[in-house]
Amino acid sequence: MTYSKEIKVGISIVVAAIVFFAGLRFFQNVPIFKSSYVLKTEFQDAGGLVGGNPVQMKGVNVGTVETVRLDLADQVVRVVFRIEEDVKVPQGSYAEASGFSALSGVKLSITPGPASNPPIEPGSTLPGPPEGDILGQLKDAGPRLVSRADSTLTDASIAMQALSQKVSNPTSNLNQLISALEQTSRNLEQATDGDALGKTISNLEAVTADLRRLSGETQAAEDSLSENNLGVIMARLNRSLDKLDRNLSNLERSTTNLGEITNKLNNGNGTAGRLINDPSLYNRLDSAAVEANRLLRDLQDNPNKYLDDMTLVKVF
């Protein structure tokens, strides 16, 4: 063929060009035969985002970042990115740079708005994240945190000073408490060193052995119950319970009557109630006793005063 060399050269150049641009789109993760459209966004901080990083929506790759440029006039980062044509970004969505730049790679994440919203027009600007990132929030909250930490440290310092004074003062409660604790621990040590503890333990062992024996007997009784005349015992128990029930109802009635009587007594109703509640009888008895006492003493002192009036004595 006359043109064989030309054909070879032409084919090799065309194939190389196709491979180059197809490879470029392949590694950019942009579908080779699908068309795409451009969107823009703006950030205060790109977080290491560069051209070629993937664009993800809900974790799925939907495009590629084309350019990331710092606009020094506005001090914002302007990002241009490309999204597959069949992926519609609803209005109300926002974009943010996410991921670490160390190993996992930075990406542009789109958080979509409500699906019912109309899609954003190609070439328009998608808003950035609604709030600052975690570091930004920390930065905003930083002064308040520092102030709080400062006041907390001041309080802690004052408390430590007070504690130090308490500890250094020999008459303080704390020192007394410590010496009392020391004394207690010494006593405890003495108690544990002596024979008392040994005796207590041997007593405890004896008690445990008794308990074991008792437990064995109980077990035997249970066994006999289960093996022999359990029905008879149950019938007796039932009769006893019936009697107990009757006695209890009698007791209940008696208790009720007793309660009524007590109420009457407390309220001062009836003779006994008045006797308990009315102090006048006591007062009268008391004054009568005093008077009787005085009369007897007077009788002892001046018997003639009373004996003179007795005609029987005059007879003699």
Added chain:
Amino acid sequence: MHACPFSRDLTLNDPRPVADRLLAPFYTLGRYILLLTRAFTSLDEVRTYWGNLVTQMVRIGIDSLPITALAAAFSGAVLTVQTAYQLETSFIPNTIIGSIVVPSMMLELAAVITGFILAGRVGARIAAELGTMRVSEQIDALEAMGLNSISFLILPRVLAGIIMFPVLYVAACLIGIGGGVLIGSAGGFLSAQEFIDGARQFFKPFDPFFGLIKSFTFGFIITSVACYKGYYTSGGAEGVGDSTTEAAVQSCVFILIADLLLAVTLL
């Protein structure tokens, strides 16, 4: 007529005056620039020698494809295995291997390995061809027939190098990355999907364009240095041998220098 008064090596035994020895590099540079200027000022004559250009494109480009592909495939495979060996820790995901191999191939290996291979294969060939034509006075005969020897001999070769070297670079990238993917999955280092995911994670679209810029530059360096060495050959068969060796060695040296300069200025 074309014999260089400064052509000998700068050694202590050189009998030339010291001034001549110091001026020799500038003389060489000036003659090199003038040769290329004369070549590119006769650019409109390319159509006259179109057949010659196509022949050189086939020789420089298409005939070099097998050895370039072989070197690239092995480079990609070895780079993948060695990166996997170096990153053998559970803290680093396997995808990082792809993130390292693909940019390395695009930025450096595909262009430089192809450059070295072409410096040996194409540079030596051009220098030997033109040197033989010079010492056998075929170039003088062309001039006597009224042909522009520079536009007839040098321009097609340099243009063929500039056009075909990027084609070889793209082929080297494709085959080198393919070799990496193949050895990665065959050797159990990482799956093809992990390799591609890693490559995509840190891919910068400028990388392949930077490799293309390198390949244009290397293609120009190899062919122009070889043409210069061959065109100004003197001293018979021995001179042809010297020119061939110098063309290959100096092409490699200038490739390394250009590689560093491009990396420093463009990255």
